[in-house]
Every structure is written in structure tokens, then in C-alpha cells.
Amino acid sequence: MTVQATTEPLVLAVPSKGRLQENAAAFFGRAGLKLAQLSGARDYRGTLVGVPGVEVRYLSASEIASQLASGAAHLGVTGEDLIRETLPDVEGSVELLTPLGFGNATVVVAVPQAWIDVRAMSDLDEVASEMRLRQGRRLRIATKYVNLTRRFLARHGIADYRIVESLGATEGAPAAGSAEIIVDITTTGATLAANALKILDDGIILRSEANLVASLKAPWGPNQREALRAVLGRISAEERARTTREVRAGMPEGGEIDLASLAALHEAELPYGAPKGLDGEIVMRCPAEAVFGLCDALVRASARSVSVRRIDYAFAAENPLAERLLARL
Ligand SMILES: Nc1ncnc2c1ncn2[C@@H]1O[C@H](COP(=O)(O)OP(=O)(O)OP(=O)(O)O)[C@@H](O)[C@H]1O
Ligand SMILES: O=P(O)(O)OC[C@H]1O[C@H](OP(=O)(O)OP(=O)(O)O)[C@H](O)[C@@H]1O
Ligand SMILES: [Mg+2]
Structure with a gap:
């Protein structure tokens, strides 16, 4: 009996559902990286056709952020909003390799349109202080972006508030009476408008898009580095060719x-x-x-x-994406 040497694969985390899924698959496709599911649409693992040493894992966008943080995944596609919300130390644990031009969403502070005198964060500070003084209760903010919200409010010197964690349909919270204001992502603004909410003038917390992200915490052995060069080489070749x-x-x-x-x-x-x-x-x-x-x-x-x-691919001796990451490992 021969014992096969097991070589640890590079784990590539790809969105399995939601808005990022289709665009992410198309992005890899353009780079000549064909995702193959192992055994039909229900298997959440797969491979990259013709690139050995890579295991594809299909996860939700927010799980991808946590797996990059822990080092369970080496590379992944996810929203910058989720990276900044989920990771306590973004700079120390991941490298944002390249923005991907899809999944654009802006994280904003929005208040009821009926609050006509409240236009900026400084007005919000006044509202919060008054609520605390006159009514003895704190302004409630519905959001799933708890960390982004806390940091942003601290930067604006606002402390009199309470976060109501929301798991979805956040824009409905003010009308439902579970919070006064919200922090959520918006793209077209349709959901905010439909719920009679407006964005504060200086209430933009983050402009986000999907990124290709690498984990600094994952184990980067020789096999994984080789697979990294192959994957990023194709991505760079496509980008170089396109531009x-x-x-x-x-x-x-x-x-x-x-x-x-x-x-x-x-x-x-x-x-x-x-x-x-x-x-x-x-x-x-x-x-x-x-x-x-x-x-x-x-x-x-x-x-x-x-x-x-126009050319399809332009391979070169340099592999700028890989070099940037390898220099940090
Ligand atoms: N309206 C949108 N337009 C463009 N990109 C979006 C939009 N909403 C979300 N995104 C981006 O996609 C990421 C994942 O959102 P998506 O709605 O696919 O999953 P989710 O909300 O985390 O999952 P679910 O809603 O099923 O719990 C967001 O964090 C953001 O980066
Ligand atoms: O500005 P708009 O173009 O209207 O898009 C914004 C909406 O899209 C997202 O919700 P999604 O549809 O992903 O539902 P979810 O709240 O369940 O994530 C987001 O949470 C907003 O509610
Ligand atoms: Mg969503």
C-alpha cells in the first residue's frame, strides 16, 4: 500500500448565494478560472478546472469575511463592508488585493424624512442629547453594522445612543417603532425612499464594493504559494489585457x-x-x-x-498581486 503525500490546498472562498455570487463566478471566468462544483449544485465544495492545489468553498459573503479573518480560507471574494465590520484588525489580518467593480453598496446613516431640521451628524448629536435629557431615553439605531456604526459615531463624538441589532429589513425599523434611525447599505436608494428615510449629508460611513481578499492568518506553505501564483497570475493577466x-x-x-x-x-x-x-x-x-x-x-x-x-490575456514575468501579498507573509 502506498501512502499518498497529502498536500494542503489553497482554500478559495466564493459567494454561494446572494448578489455577489453571479458576478464572482463571472469574474473568475474572465480570468480563465472555471469553477467546478464537486457533485452538483448542492455540494458546497469545488475545484478550479486545470489549477491543481485549490479547493473552492462556497460560503455566504459574511462567512467569507470571518474565514479570511481566522485563516480558514486563503483567498476570497466578499464585500469591503463585511470585511471592515467583521474584522477587528483589518490591516493586520488581510490584504485587500483588488476591488472587483461589482457589489457596490454604501453604508449610510439614515433618519426619517420627517426630521426636516436634521441634516447632518451634528444635528443628530443634538437630537440624541435632547432625547437623553428631556425623555430620559437613548436614541435607538437599528443596524447589522454594529462595529462600523460604533466607530463612526465615536468619530463624530456621539455617545448617547443604543444599538438595536437588526437581522434584515432594517429600513422598516423606524416605522415599526423598534428604532428611531438606521445604519444600512444602500445602492439605488429605493429601499430608503420606500421607507421615508433620508441619508444625512455627512452620513456616509463607507463606500464598499466586492474585493478579492487574501488572509494573512492562513497557513501559506509552498504548495499554497504556488497555487496562489497560478491563480493571481491569471487574474493579473486578464486585468493587464483588459486595460x-x-x-x-x-x-x-x-x-x-x-x-x-x-x-x-x-x-x-x-x-x-x-x-x-x-x-x-x-x-x-x-x-x-x-x-x-x-x-x-x-x-x-x-x-x-x-x-x-484587444487581447485576452497578457502574462508577464511579474505577478504584482502575488508579490504584494507574499511580501507581507
Ligand atoms: N443592494 C446591493 N447592491 C449591491 N451590492 C450589495 C447590495 N446589498 C449587498 N451588497 C453587497 O453584497 C454583500 C452581501 O449581500 P447579500 O445580500 O448578497 O448577502 P447578505 O445580505 O449577507 O445575505 P442574506 O441577505 O441572504 O442574509 C453585502 O455585504 C454588500 O457588500
Ligand atoms: O438601495 P437599494 O438598491 O434599495 O438596496 C439596498 C437594500 O439591499 C440590501 O438588502 P437585500 O435585498 O440584500 O436584503 P437583506 O436586507 O435581506 O440583505 C440592503 O440591505 C438594503 O436593504
Ligand atoms: Mg442582503
Whole structure:
């Protein structure tokens, strides 16, 4: 009988439900990372097709935040709001690798629209003090963002309040009489409006979006580091490709062109190096915004033809996301 060497996998935590699920799967898909569920839609574990050493775990967005904090997961996709709410020491326990452009939500302080004189946090401070003095009771704030709320109110010097923990439908609390005001996330503002609530002018606690987050507490052995490089290499390659354009130009025989300064002027690079003689094809890459400037300059430098392409992936020797994380481990 042979004993197989067990190699601990890198644990990648992916949202299993809710708003982040579909977008997260699409994000990995763009990076060429196909999620495969182990045995049908009810199994909460899976793998990444073609990337060995990775175990995918399907969890709720808030569980992902706790597992990154404890080190049970190495990498995960979750909202920054949940990271900042759940982790006592964000900087010391995780690295926010990159924002993902979805799951945008703003954590806000909202009060009844009927409170016409209450527009800012300083007004709220007055309301809270008056309630305490005149009615002998504290302002009640309904929220599931207990820690974010406490920190934000402390920064505004507000101490006369009580938190009523809410597990959902927070916006309904003032009308239901279980709290005077709320702290919750909003995206379109529709739920606040439907419940006759308004955001205080300086009541924005955090602008959040989904992030790719790495745990500093997880065990990062050699196998997990190798899997990390593979996963983040693809993610970087897709991001680099999406934001750059490849420019190919046919240069005339005997043409004279200072490729290095042309490249520098247009934030371009020569990913495959400068050709020996300049008559022939040159390949450059530049940021998408800089592409027409570069094309014009090449034409002025007597290029015979210039074409621009989008590319799917741009792999490079550098792996900036992985390097940033590895430097902290
Ligand atoms: N309306 C929204 N628009 C965009 N992103 C949102 C919205 N609501 C929540 N999010 C983001 O998605 C995260 C998870 O929210 P989601 O509603 O999917 O799960 P949940 O509320 O934690 O779970 P559940 O409501 O099932 O208990 C939020 O913390 C936030 O980062
Ligand atoms: O500003 P809006 O676009 O109206 O979105 C905000 C609402 O979306 C979220 O609720 P969700 O639908 O996730 O229900 P939940 O409270 O059960 O999480 C959030 O808690 C708000 O209630
Ligand atoms: Mg929700």
C-alpha cells in the first residue's frame, strides 16, 4: 500500500448565494478560472478546472469575511463592508488585493424624512442629547453594522445612543417603532425612499464594493504559494489585457524612429523587445486611453500601417498581486 503525500490546498472562498455570487463566478471566468462544483449544485465544495492545489468553498459573503479573518480560507471574494465590520484588525489580518467593480453598496446613516431640521451628524448629536435629557431615553439605531456604526459615531463624538441589532429589513425599523434611525447599505436608494428615510449629508460611513481578499492568518506553505501564483497570475493577466491595447505597426525600410522615446511619450512598452532593424513589424502595448495618441505618432513617424487589437490575456514575468501579498507573509 502506498501512502499518498497529502498536500494542503489553497482554500478559495466564493459567494454561494446572494448578489455577489453571479458576478464572482463571472469574474473568475474572465480570468480563465472555471469553477467546478464537486457533485452538483448542492455540494458546497469545488475545484478550479486545470489549477491543481485549490479547493473552492462556497460560503455566504459574511462567512467569507470571518474565514479570511481566522485563516480558514486563503483567498476570497466578499464585500469591503463585511470585511471592515467583521474584522477587528483589518490591516493586520488581510490584504485587500483588488476591488472587483461589482457589489457596490454604501453604508449610510439614515433618519426619517420627517426630521426636516436634521441634516447632518451634528444635528443628530443634538437630537440624541435632547432625547437623553428631556425623555430620559437613548436614541435607538437599528443596524447589522454594529462595529462600523460604533466607530463612526465615536468619530463624530456621539455617545448617547443604543444599538438595536437588526437581522434584515432594517429600513422598516423606524416605522415599526423598534428604532428611531438606521445604519444600512444602500445602492439605488429605493429601499430608503420606500421607507421615508433620508441619508444625512455627512452620513456616509463607507463606500464598499466586492474585493478579492487574501488572509494573512492562513497557513501559506509552498504548495499554497504556488497555487496562489497560478491563480493571481491569471487574474493579473486578464486585468493587464483588459486595460491595455496591442499596437502593431509596419515600419518603412530604412526608416528612422526613436522607439524608446516614442514609447515613453505614450506610456507604451515593447513587450517583445525592439526589432533589430526598424524596417518591419513592431509590436507595442499601451494603456487603452493612450492608444490613439500612439497610433498618430507612429503614422507621423511614417509607419505604413498600424493596427490595434484587444487581447485576452497578457502574462508577464511579474505577478504584482502575488508579490504584494507574499511580501507581507
Ligand atoms: N443592494 C446591493 N447592491 C449591491 N451590492 C450589495 C447590495 N446589498 C449587498 N451588497 C453587497 O453584497 C454583500 C452581501 O449581500 P447579500 O445580500 O448578497 O448577502 P447578505 O445580505 O449577507 O445575505 P442574506 O441577505 O441572504 O442574509 C453585502 O455585504 C454588500 O457588500
Ligand atoms: O438601495 P437599494 O438598491 O434599495 O438596496 C439596498 C437594500 O439591499 C440590501 O438588502 P437585500 O435585498 O440584500 O436584503 P437583506 O436586507 O435581506 O440583505 C440592503 O440591505 C438594503 O436593504
Ligand atoms: Mg442582503
